[in-house]
Amino acid sequence: FEDSPISLWEEDFSAVKRHIEKLRRSGVTDFREFFESHPDVLLECVHEIKVLDVNAATLALMRAAHKGQLIGNMEQVIPIDAGKDFVNEFVSLAEGQTEFEWEGINYTLDGEKLTVSLHWSAAPGFEDTLEKVLVSVIDVTAERKAEESIQNLNTTLEQRVEERTRELR
DSSP states (O other), X not given: OTTOSSEEEEEEOHHHHHHHHHHHHTTOOOHHHHHHHOHHHHHHHHHHOEEEEEOHHHHHHHTOSSGGGTTTOOTTTSOTTGGGGGHHHHHHXXXXXXXXXXXXXXXXXXXXXXXXXXXXXXXXXXXXXXXXXXXXXXXXXXXXXXXXXXXXXXXXXXXXXXXXXXXXX
């Protein structure tokens, strides 16, 4: 865990799972519709995710000097308006899923925007409670910027080809 070259997080989703079960008991059946129409509740659930541990690669990625800057604290690395990014994740939890993949925006502790590919799964033996969830985070910012640059170049090239074709005709 500690020496993995990939950012690894150990998190506790049990409070989120309990919150979802409470909502289910209160009559919520369409969690997507509920979370989309109740962003305040969605944000409450986001704040219930607890960071238990992170590895050295996470400290480097998030530009943290020590684990204490990240333990128990998700608010510093997710955007303020990130609640909507958690709709699919919490819907999958409500459906009983114990794995999830997502790509989106996080921030380093010094405020740099990162595009990350995130994957989490419940640790063996914790599938029912989600007290231990293992999360990997890969910075894909450079790749997405390169893809955008290639797409822009392709668009420019296509426009030039179309212009030249019209000229030749």
